[in-house]
Amino acid sequence: MKKITLFMLIVFTITLQGQNKLLSSVTQYLDVNNVWQNGQGSNYEYDSNNNLISETSLSFWQTNSWQISSKDSYTYNASNKVLVNIYQNWNATTNKLENSDKRLNTYTNGNITESIIQNWNTSNSSWTNSRKNTLTWNSKNMPDSGLFYNWDGSQWAPATRLTITNNANNKITSLLFEKWDGANWVNSEKDLRTYNGNNQLITDREASWDDFNANWKVTNQTDYVLDANGNVTSETYTNATDNTQNNIRNYTYDTSSLMSSFVNPFNDKDGTDYLSQNPHVNKVLGYTNSKYGTTTYNYSNTIVLGTEKNEIAKATICVFPNPAKDFLTIQNASNYKIDKVIVSDVSGKTILQQNQNTNQVDVQNLAKGMYLIQAFSGKEKFVSKFIKE
Structure with missing residues (x-):
């Protein structure tokens, strides 16, 4: 004890x-x-x-x-x-x-x-x-x-x-x-x-x-x-x-x-x-x-630096609605195989990660503000931003 x-x-x-x-x-x-x-x-x-x-x-x-x-x-x-x-x-x-x-x-x-x-x-x-x-x-x-x-x-x-x-x-x-x-x-x-x-x-x-x-x-x-x-x-x-x-x-x-x-x-x-x-x-x-x-x-964390350089063209993937209240949909026009999705705050701290059902992200419990969303396909990634209302 x-x-x-x-x-x-x-x-x-x-x-x-x-x-x-x-x-x-x-x-x-x-x-x-x-x-x-x-x-x-x-x-x-x-x-x-x-x-x-x-x-x-x-x-x-x-x-x-x-x-x-x-x-x-x-x-x-x-x-x-x-x-x-x-x-x-x-x-x-x-x-x-x-x-x-x-x-x-x-x-x-x-x-x-x-x-x-x-x-x-x-x-x-x-x-x-x-x-x-x-x-x-x-x-x-x-x-x-x-x-x-x-x-x-x-x-x-x-x-x-x-x-x-x-x-x-x-x-x-x-x-x-x-x-x-x-x-x-x-x-x-x-x-x-x-x-x-x-x-x-x-x-x-x-x-x-x-x-x-x-x-x-x-x-x-x-x-x-x-x-x-x-x-x-x-x-x-x-x-x-x-x-x-x-x-x-x-x-x-x-x-x-x-x-x-x-x-x-x-x-x-x-x-x-x-x-x-x-x-x-x-x-x-x-x-x-x-x-x-x-x-x-x-007062809780430092900013995380970006390291990966390869990115998926933004024209092939989009996220909506933006701003979002409850769910964020990832539209994959080129049928990339999305391995995982990571949502982080503006300092780069990971808030949530999904390795399954990567076409929709539940953001209901996120505080209001701006977030980054990253969708990974192998070594490549798509990066965008969204507002949580």
């Missing part, structure tokens, strides 16, 4: 750990027929210290299955701060990830003080210097200035100077960026921030310096709406030059759970969260985007 109890406890613990991690995200968009289609996705992987060690970006529309498009990999020091971040792009010809950029971080007393960005040189298969960013910290352990450099082939040349202004609550009110013109630092861009009574960011304005009129011109503005728990429920991005709203993002949450209870990719990786805002207090479920569709976060 003790062995059974111990076994069940281990299984429960493993399951609980899996559920306490944000593992993937899927972004969908509406096509011309007003049907939701997969667009992009991401898989997140963590180490034993709950640090994000890889974020793999995926694309869907080009191959009708999930394929790698790029990957960020992270290594950490003993203080769980990122030392190296390598970004790689996927080469569809060689089917391999290829180096693109690398960031090397240096810390002093636990604070990041230098980042060197390098680009991959394919001609000699080595990393080449590109940019260097430095930060200085004040007595309150907050960053207050920075210098950014470009590599000119032999040395670091000054490019941008950053001055940070904080209020009495150690919140950023402005970031001033000046560019080096060869002799002097001159105004370039400015970021102005305002907060509510709870010291939460509510407005972020970006301005560019107008040399002709010698004044600042606001170019973009982002407004934040927060709920009583401090979650950002909406972000509205406005082009200030013509006062048009370019994009609105609305978040949804599970307010019964705290985001800090879940291992997630939003955690501060290098100690610079001070420069941005973490919008999620409660468990974030996803968001809708007025321009790009909807994104859903998945």
Whole structure:
């Protein structure tokens, strides 16, 4: 009995750990027929210290299955701060990830003080210097200035100077960026921030310096709406030059759970969260985007990559009705011998499989949403999508 109890406890613990991690995200968009289609996705992987060690970006529309498009990999020091971040792009010809950029971080007393960005040189298969960013910290352990450099082939040349202004609550009110013109630092861009009574960011304005009129011109503005728990429920991005709203993002949450209870990719990786805002207090479920569709976060499984390339021509097989409420019929005009049918969710997780009676699929018990259906004939397959009403 003790062995059974111990076994069940281990299984429960493993399951609980899996559920306490944000593992993937899927972004969908509406096509011309007003049907939701997969667009992009991401898989997140963590180490034993709950640090994000890889974020793999995926694309869907080009191959009708999930394929790698790029990957960020992270290594950490003993203080769980990122030392190296390598970004790689996927080469569809060689089917391999290829180096693109690398960031090397240096810390002093636990604070990041230098980042060197390098680009991959394919001609000699080595990393080449590109940019260097430095930060200085004040007595309150907050960053207050920075210098950014470009590599000119032999040395670091000054490019941008950053001055940070904080209020009495150690919140950023402005970031001033000046560019080096060869002799002097001159105004370039400015970021102005305002907060509510709870010291939460509510407005972020970006301005560019107008040399002709010698004044600042606001170019973009982002407004934040927060709920009583401090979650950002909406972000509205406005082009200030013509006062048009370019994009609105609305978040949804599970307010019964705290985001800090879940291992997630939003955690501060290098100690610079001070420069941005973490919008999620409660468990974030996803968001809708007025321009790009909807994104859903998945805490139970990762996205499954497509591996099989051979596909049956869509003209020979079709599924109907679409949308479907109870049963989905597979019409096989070319009399392919269908060996099995698999229905999966948008992340690629198998929901049901049929190896018999493959001309009709019972979808009555499926939750509402979009699904993928695959019909296999030997090594070939037919792939389509359907909506469950």
